[in-house]
Amino acid sequence: MSRILVTGATGRLGQLIVERLVAQNRPVRILTRRPETARNLFGTTVQIAAGEFADRYSLDAAIRGVGRLLLLSPISERLAADQIAVANAAEAAGVQRIVKISGSDWTIDPPGVSISGDAHAAVEQHLRRLPIDSIFLRPNAWMQVSLANTIKHVLVGNPVTAANLDAGVGYIDARDIADVAVHLLLADRIADAATLNLTGPDVKTPRQIASLIATALGRRVAAIEKRPAIGPSDTDFEHRAVAQFATLIAAGRAAVTTDIVASILGRPPRSVEAFVSDYLAAEAALVG
Numbered sequence: 001m002s003r004i005l006v007t008g009a010t011g012r013l014g015q016l017i018v019e020r021l022v023a024q025n026r027p028v029r030i031l032t033r034r035p036e037t038a039r040n041l042f043g044t045t046v047q048i049a050a051g052e053f054a055d056r057y058s059l060d061a062a063i064r065g066v067g068r069l070l071l072l073s074p075i076s077e078r079l080a081a082d083q084i085a086v087a088n089a090a091e092a093a094g095v096q097r098i099v100k101i102s103g104s105d106w107t108i109d110p111p112g113v114s115i116s117g118d119a120h121a122a123v124e125q126h127l128r129r130l131p132i133d134s135i136f137l138r139p140n141a142w143m144q145v146s147l148a149n150t151i152k153h154v155l156v157g158n159p160v161t162a163a164n165l166d167a168g169v170g171y172i173d174a175r176d177i178a179d180v181a182v183h184l185l186l187a188d189r190i191a192d193a194a195t196l197n198l199t200g201p202d203v204k205t206p207r208q209i210a211s212l213i214a215t216a217l218g219r220r221v222a223a224i225e226k227r228p229a230i231g232p233s234d235t236d237f238e239h240r241a242v243a244q245f246a247t248l249i250a251a252g253r254a255a256v257t258t259d260i261v262a263s264i265l266g267r268p269p270r271s272v273e274a275f276v277s278d279y280l281a282a283e284a285a286l287v288g
């Protein structure tokens with residue numbers, strides 16, 4: 001099989017994707033600005049291409065000889081420019097397939113509600129015009145990010161807070177996103193330009209999450225309605241994007257589930273209950 005390039009490989013989701021490809025003995029190359037960190041993470045199981053999105057020379061070198069590409073970059077002002085640069089380098093190198101980690105569906109559609117979603121939409125549009133089979137994964141909010149953060153706060157004695165305690169989220173476990181991404185990177189055929197709205201099995205509200213954590217901990221966990229604090233740091237792209245996510249979630253936009261994970265993987269997606277219980281067990285093991 002031809003080599004697979006993974007961008008964003010040292011990040012939260014990228015690591016899960018690389019681990020899975022390596023476990024299946026697939027030839028993987030990663031692009032990173034931090035080759036030492038990558039070597040510590042992956043040892044000699046992957047080829048490491050030192051470079052960065054804004055440096056076309058390093059991109060061309062990283063993508064040479066690659067057949068399939070996992071495209072991921074962090075939320076930033078440069079998201080669209082960086083991902084379009086990778087896509088153009090991929091076209092020049094004759095890459096056959098791109099699996100793009102996009103934004104959550106509710107940040108992209110309708111347009112104009114999320115700066116991050118609009119940036120992802122611009123990349124999707126660009127990819128649709130290229131002669132490369134591309135598929136867009138639009139995962140709902142990840143358990144490992146916002147839900148993990150909520151549990152962490154509760155463990156140090158804080159309540160669950162949200163702008164709307166009754167606005168639920170169809171949280172997805174990042175391991176399921178990684179499983180789907182790997183499946184699509186390796187599949188013989190994919191439907192070109194498909195957009196896949198990936199979610200967990202059900203919608204959970206902050207009130208329900210407080211109650212789940214309370215049951216698992218065997219103590220009361222308060223749930224309090226609170227507007228997100230807007231400070232001076234909220235002027236940068238990432239903070240503005242996150243504030244928009246909070247507004248959309250409070251309006252119920254993330255309260256969505258689909259059966260796409262189950263239809264691709266042939267098993268149900270991992271649940272919030274399982275995530276909370278695994279998270280607390282791992283914390284308890286650390287403590288002692």
Ligand SMILES: NC(=O)c1ccc[n+]([C@@H]2O[C@H](COP(=O)([O-])OP(=O)(O)OC[C@H]3O[C@@H](n4cnc5c(N)ncnc54)[C@H](OP(=O)(O)O)[C@@H]3O)[C@@H](O)[C@H]2O)c1
Nearest residue numbers: 008009010011012013032033052053073074103104141142
């Ligand atoms: N969290 C959610 O709920 C959620 C939901 C839907 C979609 N998403 C999407 O998921 C993506 C974020 O994924 P993540 O949280 O796994 O990312 P992350 O942990 O923030 O990791 C960022 C990765 O990007 C690489 N990177 C950053 N700048 C780079 C540059 N200039 N050149 C080359 N590589 C660069 C970093 O590599 P090095 O530092 O090693 O260079 C790192 O591997 C975003 O696009 C976001 O929209 C997230």
